[in-house]
Amino acid sequence: MIKVKNLNVRFKNVHAVRGVDLEIQNGETVAIVGESGCGKSALAKSLVKLFPKKTAEFSGEVIYNGQNILTFSEKELRKIRGKEIGMIFQDPMTSLNPVLTIGFQITESYLRHFPEKSKKDAVKRTEELLELVGIPKDRIYHYPHTLSGGMRQRALIAIALAASPKLLIADEPTTALDVTLQAQILDLLKDLQKKLGMSILIITHDLSVVAGFADKVLVMYAGKIIESANVDDLFETPSHPYTQRLLRSKPRLDMPRSEPLLPIDGTPPDLSKQFAGCSFCPRCTESLEICKNETPPIFNINPGHTSACWLKK
Amino acid sequence: MNAWQRLKVNKTGMFGLYFLSLLMIMAIFGPLLSSHTYYETQLPLKNQTPSLQYWFGTDELGRDIFTRIWWGARISLLVGISASVLDLLIGVIYGAICGFFGGKIDELMMRVADILSTIPYLLVVILLMVVVGPGLLSIIIALSITGWIGMARIVRGQVLQLKEFDYVTAARALGANSSWILSKHLIPNTTPSIIVTLTLSIPTAIFAEAFLSFLGLGVQAPIASWGTMANDGLPALRYYPWRLFFPAAFISVTMLSFNLLGDALRDALDPRLRI
Amino acid sequence: MLTYIIKKFWILLLSLFLVATLTFFLMHAIPGDPFTQDKAIPEEIMAALKKHYGLDRPLWVQYLSYLKGIVTFDLGPSFKYEGRTVSEIIMQGFPISLELGAEAIFLAIGLGISLGTLAAFNHLRWQDQFVMFFAVLGVSLPSFIVATALQYVFSMKLELLPVARWGSFTHSILPAVSLSLLPAAFIARLTRSNMVEILQQDYILTARSKGLAPFRIAVVHVLRNALLPVISFLGPLAAAVLTGSFVVEKIFGIPGLGGWFVMSVVNRDYTVIMGTTLFYSACLMVCVLVVDILYCLIDPRIKLNERVAET
Numbered sequence: 001m002i003k004v005k006n007l008n009v010r011f012k013n014v015h016a017v018r019g020v021d022l023e024i025q026n027g028e029t030v031a032i033v034g035e036s037g038c039g040k041s042a043l044a045k046s047l048v049k050l051f052p053k054k055t056a057e058f059s060g061e062v063i064y065n066g067q068n069i070l071t072f073s074e075k076e077l078r079k080i081r082g083k084e085i086g087m088i089f090q091d092p093m094t095s096l097n098p099v100l101t102i103g104f105q106i107t108e109s110y111l112r113h114f115p116e117k118s119k120k121d122a123v124k125r126t127e128e129l130l131e132l133v134g135i136p137k138d139r140i141y142h143y144p145h146t147l148s149g150g151m152r153q154r155a156l157i158a159i160a161l162a163a164s165p166k167l168l169i170a171d172e173p174t175t176a177l178d179v180t181l182q183a184q185i186l187d188l189l190k191d192l193q194k195k196l197g198m199s200i201l202i203i204t205h206d207l208s209v210v211a212g213f214a215d216k217v218l219v220m221y222a223g224k225i226i227e228s229a230n231v232d233d234l235f236e237t238p239s240h241p242y243t244q245r246l247l248r249s250k251p252r253l254d255m256p257r258s259e260p261l262l263p264i265d266g267t268p269p270d271l272s273k274q275f276a277g278c279s280f281c282p283r284c285t286e287s288l289e290i291c292k293n294e295t296p297p298i299f300n301i302n303p304g305h306t307s308a309c310w311l312k313k
Numbered sequence: 314m315n316a317w318q319r320l321k322v323n324k325t326g327m328f329g330l331y332f333l334s335l336l337m338i339m340a341i342f343g344p345l346l347s348s349h350t351y352y353e354t355q356l357p358l359k360n361q362t363p364s365l366q367y368w369f370g371t372d373e374l375g376r377d378i379f380t381r382i383w384w385g386a387r388i389s390l391l392v393g394i395s396a397s398v399l400d401l402l403i404g405v406i407y408g409a410i411c412g413f414f415g416g417k418i419d420e421l422m423m424r425v426a427d428i429l430s431t432i433p434y435l436l437v438v439i440l441l442m443v444v445v446g447p448g449l450l451s452i453i454i455a456l457s458i459t460g461w462i463g464m465a466r467i468v469r470g471q472v473l474q475l476k477e478f479d480y481v482t483a484a485r486a487l488g489a490n491s492s493w494i495l496s497k498h499l500i501p502n503t504t505p506s507i508i509v510t511l512t513l514s515i516p517t518a519i520f521a522e523a524f525l526s527f528l529g530l531g532v533q534a535p536i537a538s539w540g541t542m543a544n545d546g547l548p549a550l551r552y553y554p555w556r557l558f559f560p561a562a563f564i565s566v567t568m569l570s571f572n573l574l575g576d577a578l579r580d581a582l583d584p585r586l587r588i
Numbered sequence: 589m590l591t592y593i594i595k596k597f598w599i600l601l602l603s604l605f606l607v608a609t610l611t612f613f614l615m616h617a618i619p620g621d622p623f624t625q626d627k628a629i630p631e632e633i634m635a636a637l638k639k640h641y642g643l644d645r646p647l648w649v650q651y652l653s654y655l656k657g658i659v660t661f662d663l664g665p666s667f668k669y670e671g672r673t674v675s676e677i678i679m680q681g682f683p684i685s686l687e688l689g690a691e692a693i694f695l696a697i698g699l700g701i702s703l704g705t706l707a708a709f710n711h712l713r714w715q716d717q718f719v720m721f722f723a724v725l726g727v728s729l730p731s732f733i734v735a736t737a738l739q740y741v742f743s744m745k746l747e748l749l750p751v752a753r754w755g756s757f758t759h760s761i762l763p764a765v766s767l768s769l770l771p772a773a774f775i776a777r778l779t780r781s782n783m784v785e786i787l788q789q790d791y792i793l794t795a796r797s798k799g800l801a802p803f804r805i806a807v808v809h810v811l812r813n814a815l816l817p818v819i820s821f822l823g824p825l826a827a828a829v830l831t832g833s834f835v836v837e838k839i840f841g842i843p844g845l846g847g848w849f850v851m852s853v854v855n856r857d858y859t860v861i862m863g864t865t866l867f868y869s870a871c872l873m874v875c876v877l878v879v880d881i882l883y884c885l886i887d888p889r890i891k892l893n894e895r896v897a898e899t
Contacts, residue, residue, distance in 0.1 A: 050797060081799035089797075094790040098889055099812050108808075109798040143888040159798065325724075428603045431873055435831040436865060443853055443861065444614050520730050527732050527835060529854050543732070547839065550736060551744050561733040569728035576724070 001026045001199060002047070002085075002167055007060035007070075009039075009046050014272045016042040018223035019060070021298075024167065029193065029200045031210045031231075033246075034220035035268050040203045043220070044171045047201075048081050049074075083113040086160035090172040092152035096144035102155050103140035106130075106162050113163040129158040132195070133188060150181040154188065161192065168193075170202045174209055186213050207250060211235060216304075219243050222269045222279035225298075229305040239307035242280050278310070286311060319581035326577020329570035336386055336567060343383030351376065351384045352535040360553045370555045372545060381537035382559055388538040389567065392452055393519040399457035400518075401511050404464025411465070412472025423469070430462045438521055442530045449532055452525060456518050467510050471503040505582035512575035516568035523564050539564045596880060600873045607869045608862075612654055615858045616647065641665070663863035668855045674863035677848055682867075684754060685837070685844035689829045691760055692767035696825065699772040701818065704779025708814075709806070711784055719776055726773025732835040735766035739839060752841035763840045767832045771825045778821060782814040820883050823876040830868060 002024045009017035016039040024030045034040045045051060047062055049070065061068045069080060081087075089095050097105060106129060107122040117125075127137050133154040135147075144152060153173065160168060170189065174182040190213060193200055202214060210217055210231060217234045219227040219242065227240040238244045245264045266283040269275065278284070281291040288310055296310045320326060344351065347368065355375035363370040369378035407426075411419040441455035525531040526540025527547075539560040546557030638644045642653065657663060663674035707719035742762060743751040750759050786792065787810065795805050833846035841847075845864060852860035 048797070050793070078799040078801065081797055083799060087794075087797040089790060089793060091790055095794045097791040097795070097809050097813070099816075099887065100809070105794075108800070112798065112800055112804075145889050156794065159794065162798075325721075428599070428606060431603050431876060432607055432869055433827045433831055433872060435834075436868060439853055440611065440614055440861070440865060443856065444618050516728060523730060524732070524835065528838070528850055543736075547736060550740055554740060557736060557740075561736065565729045565733055568730065569724065572724055572728045 001064070003061075003063040004047070005061040005063065007043070007046060007062065008058070009042055010057040011042075011055060015274070016223055016271055017046060020220075020223075020225050022218060022225065022228075024199050024201055026166075027193070027197055027199060028216065029190075029202065029214045030216045030218065031202045031204060031214035032218045032220055033204060033207060033210055035205055037268050037271065038220045039223040039271060040220050041171055044087070044169050044201065044203045047169065048085055048087070049077055050081070050087070079113075082109050082160075082165065083163040084165055085167045085169060086163070086165035087169045087171065088153070088156045088160045088173050091176045092149050092156055093176070095156055096152055098144055101141050101143055102135075102147070106155075106159050109159055109162040125162065126158075129162060132161070132192065133158045149177055150184060153177060153181075153185055157185075157188065157192070161196070164196070165198065167199045167201065170200060172204055173202065175204070175206070182209065189213075207246060219246070222275070223271055224279065224308065226280065226308045227306065233302065233305050237305075239301045239305065240280075240309045241284050241286050241311070278308075316581045320577055323577040323580060325573045326580075329572070329574035329577065332566060332570040333574065336570075337390065339383055340386035340390055343386070344380050347377060347380050349377035349380050351381045351537050353377070360549070360556070362553075363555060369559050370553075372542070372556055373549065376535075378542070378556065378559055381542060382539070382563060384537045385539040385542055385560060386563065386567075388449065388532060388536070389519045389522060389564070392449070392456070392522045393515040393571075396453050396456035396460065396518040396521075397511055397514045399453070400461040400464055400514060401507065403457065404461035405468050405507065407461065408465035408468025409472055412469040412476065415473070415476075419469070426462050426465060434459050435521065435524065438525065439528070439530065442525060447530055447533055449536075452522055452531060456521055460514060460518065463514065464507070464510055467506055468503055471506055475502055509575055509579040509582065512571060512578055516571040519564065519568055519571075592884070593881060596877050600877055603873055604866070604870055608655065608658060608866055609651075611862045611865050612651055615862055616650075618856075618858070641667070658866065663866070664859040666852075666857055666860050668852070668857040668860070674859050677860060678845060678863060678867050681843060681845035681848045684842060685833055685846055688760060688763055688767065688837070688842065688844060689826075689833060691764035692829050692832075693771070693825065695764055695768035696771035696775060696829075699768065700775025701779050701815075703772070703776040705783060705806070705811075707776065707780040708783030708787065711787075716780075719780065723773040723777045726769045726776075729769070731766055731770055731832045732839060734769055735763070735836050735839045738762050738766055754842045754844075763836045763842060767829055767836050770832065771828050774828075775818060775821065775825070778818055779814060782817055783810055786810050786813050816883065816887050819886065820879060822879045823872070826875040827872055830872065
């Protein structure tokens with residue numbers, strides 16, 4: 001239902017997103033995984049061009065409902081934001097306006113997209129939403145500072161869903177929460193997806209969040225998607241060396257305690273520079289001669305599983 | 314980029330710096346440039362427009378305004394700088410004690426400062442001037458007694474912040490005692506804020522002196538301060554505007570320069586504060 | 589909420605008491621007495637005068653009677669203006685100064701917030717630079733210079749507005765503008781830096797992701813947060829307008845309280861000086877208290893009692 005073709009996003013001298021293609025089907029959960037600074041947040045925000053005026057340059061296409069919304073004017077995009085595509089962000093402590101009640105911030109989104117509805121309808125809708133996300137209804141007139149972190153994140157989800165969007169983009173929704181809350185929020189999102197039949201695009205740096213949550217996983221590195229697969233395929237038969245190293249670097253319950261952790265040497269590349277050849281090559285232990293000079297294209301490893309690596313395994 | 318380079322880039326700040334340097338030079342050497350003194354009266358030549366003989370014109374007693382302006386500069390700069398420096402000393406000591414010892418002492422001292430600060434600054438200065446009588450020394454004393462609160466607050470804030478930093482804990486772990494920590498760690502780190510606050514409090518002092526003189530409470534004749542000159546020039550505004558214009562212009566540009574320089578220093582010394 | 593107000597009220601009374609005491613002892617610390625100004629007065633007349641005004645009583649008796657007088661709003665007679673009491677003078681001059689001050693404050697707030705907002709939304713572009721420059725000017729140009737400049741240009745040369753005195757609305761334009769420039773500059777700077785900070789906050793991103801129009805974001809989300817610090821600035825604002833009024837009223841010949849105060853200072857009319865000082869301090873402290881309360885009412889994050897935040 002939403003298709004991204006060859007998206008490139010530049011900020012001043014930083015080329016954050018370099019020719020990304022992706023597709024999200026109706027009702028599907030897609031995850032984009034990558035280290036800090038790989039461009040994944042920029043990618044998420046680019047789908048609705050959520051940057052201050054004139055700070056970012058776009059090229060490529062984002063096709064939604066048969067139209068390239070990247071060419072839309074700001075006014076037209078505002079109709080899409082919140083109504084077709086909703087977003088939640090990383091830090092629930094700072095993402096809510098402290099001087100407005102939770103209820104106000106939810107009804108605001110609803111009434112903006114359905115201006116014909118009355119205030120009563122809006123309040124009713126808000127109560128429904130609060131129930132849906134698991135917040136007691138009496139909180140509707142409370143201010144954000146009376147809510148805990150987990151509750152605030154739920155409130156943000158309620159806000160994002162107020163106008164019934166078809167796609168929910170979650171940018172690191174669990175990063176600022178502790179592990180038990182993480183599980184709760186993820187369960188909530190999965191539950192909401194089933195109930196509302198919407199698609200979810202989740203951005204995260206944490207692979208463990210992805211397993212058991214996403215249907216499809218895209219691994220991002222230095223502004224490019226370097227591997228894309230179903231979640232099971234990715235975890236069982238990772239193809240790209242980066243993905244493999246990523247999976248190996250995380251401690252596992254079934255690992256013997258004496259086995260050392262295996263981090264990836266080096267640091268992620270600077271996105272203000274261009275690279276000759278494969279961007280992972282400097283840190284890759286299996287690189288070939290060709291990797292240094294030629295950028296690998298996307299190869300089909302198996303049906304539904306692609307990898308941008310010359311090794312083609 | 315170090316602080317000096319950052320400062321140089323800031324054009325308005327550098328303008329302030331150049332102007333003030335020029336002003337200080339002229340304050341010292343200006344009166345020597347003209348052949349007149351600041352107190353010599355030549356009644357037949359009163360209220361002359363600026364001319365070759367009297368570069369800024371003459372006032373109602375025939376005194377040369379050009380020379381008087383530079384004497385006024387001396388007064389303004391003297392009052393401004395000494396009052397600010399005294400405020401600095403009082404404020405730093407007060408603020409450092411509060412911040413460093415914290416607890417009850419801090420609470421009590423800050424409470425006193427809060428109550429004192431609810432009384433309008435200029436009001437107290439005026440009252441003190443009424444009591445102490447006019448004169449240069451009185452002005453400086455009156456200004457210092459009232460102006461230290463801002464500095465004390467800033468120093469206290471800085472000290473409180475810095476106390477929490479790890480390197481103070483590290484120093485303590487190495488056995489440093491309170492006065493060592495105070496002098497070697499805390500004071501050097503609060504210096505940028507102090508410099509900026511000092512630079513920005515000078516125009517307040519200059520303004521206060523001009524304000525007092527304008528109300529007739531400042532230095533006495535025949536000493537020339539920009540404020541008294543402005544006061545004298547006011548009734549003659551319609552017909553001899555230059556008599557008010559020159560002191561007013563100098564007060565404004567001097568205060569402006571200090572403010573621009575202070576802002577630039579703030580940007581240069583702590584870029585994190587910049588918005 | 590109530591305990592908070594009462595606590596602040598006690599502090600106010602304490603401060604006023606301190607001010608009254610301070611001014612009393614300051615005035616009595618002045619060498620000489622109120623009468624030796626103009627000419628030498630014979631001993632008997634001096635003694636009679638002192639007795640008349642109660643100045644022959646021991647100091648602490650005078651102090652107590654002074655305090656008593658304050659509570660009963662009897663601030664004593666003026667030494668320079670026969671037959672007038674300090675309270676009369678205050679009641680006559682205050683409404684005028686109040687009107688002037690209110691106009692200036694309105695102007696300052698209106699101008700300051702508009703300019704600050706303009707600057708913040710055009711951060712680092714020419715509108716921002718312009719506003720910042722204006723702000724520095726406003727802070728550096730002393731009010732008496734601005735006042736005389738305006739008087740010179742608009743009254744004397746262009747003859748558009750009256751030169752001095754008080755009466756109609758046009759009389760108040762130039763004085764109000766002169767008084768408002770310094771506070772306007774401060775408010776503009778404050779508004780601008782708050783707004784710039786707020787515009788970078790996460791909740792603004794949330795608001796934009798909801799598809800809200802920029803105008804709505806500016807008014808509903810940004811302004812409300814940005815104005816909080818400006819409200820707490822209103823206290824010092826009132827003080828600035830007050831002290832500014834001394835000079836502005838003198839230049840424009842306005843018979844407000846500021847003008848009376850200046851004259852009493854020049855004439856060494858001690859009772860008037862004490863009375864007006866006390867009155868001014870009281871006004872300012874009340875202003876500050878009102879602002880404090882207002883701030884607590886408007887910012888939902890401020891806790892007025894000791895209750896722990898619910899989770």
